[in-house]
Amino acid sequence: MDINWFKYSAPSTFYGLAGKLVPFFAIPAAVLFAIGMYIGFFVAPMDAVQGEAYRIIFIHVPASILSMFLYLIMAGYAALGLIFNTRLSSMMATALAPTGALFAFISLWTGALWGKPMWGAWWVWDARLTSELILLFLYFGFIALHASIDDPRRADRAAALLAIVGSVNVPIIYFSVKWWNTLHQGSTIKFTGTSMHIAMQQAMFVTLLACWMYAVAVTLVRVRSIILDRERTTQWVSELKEIA
C-alpha cells in the first residue's frame, strides 16, 4: 500500500482532517466523563483514612498527568518545528499550550482544595507543588513569548527553545516525591501494583481517558483557527466552503 505519510503535515490537508476528527474525540470525552464520574461517586467506596474528601483524586490525578504529558507533546512538536522547519508542528505546539496550562491550573486548584482538609494548608512550598507551579509558569512563558513576537516563524523558534529547555521540569515533577521528602504523598499506582480499590482505579482511569479525549478535541479545534490565522492569504483558505 502506498501511503503518503507527509500528506497531513501540510496545514491545508490537516485542516480538513482535524475538522473531521473533532467529534470522534469530543463525544467519547463527554461519555467517558459521565461514566468516570458515575463510578467515582456512586460505585467507588469511601476511603478508610480520608473519608469522602479523597474523591478529588478522580480529577486531580488525571489533570496532573495531562499537564505533564501535554507539556512534553508541546515541546516535542515545538522541537520538530525548530529542527525540520515544519509549520504545522509549530502550530500544534501553540495550540496545545493553553489546554496544558488549564490542566496545570486544575491540578493546582484541586490540590489546594484537597490539601486544606488533609494537611491543614492550601499551599506548601514542597517539591511536588512548587515544580507543578513552575510548569504552569512555563506554559504562561511559552504563550507570552510566542504572542510577543510579531513574525510567527521567529515566534515559533523562540518559543520552541523555551519549551525544550523547560521540559527538564517534567521529570523533576514526576520524581519530586522520591527525590525529596515532600508533604505530597508518593505514587499510589506503581509499576509493582497498587493497593487501590478496583472501582477507584476504574474511575481514575476512565476520567484520565476522558481528559485525553477532551484535550485532543479542543486542541484540534484550536489548531484549525491557528491554521486559518496564519494561512489567511493563501488560495486554499479563500476557497473553503465555510468562508462563503
Next chain:
Amino acid sequence: MSVAEFFNMGGYAFYVWGSYGVTLLVFIVEILMVNHKRKIALQQVRLMREAGEEL
C-alpha cells in the same frame, strides 16, 4: 445514602464540589473560547477577502 448526605460529602462538600465545579467551569470556558476563536478566525478571512476584492 440520602441526596442530602451525598451532597454533604461527609462534611467535605466545599472541597469536593469546589474541585469538580471549577474543573467543569474551566472546561466550559475553554470550549466557549475555542469556538469564539474559530468564529473570529473565519471572520478575519472573510474581511481579508472582501478587502482584496475591492482593490
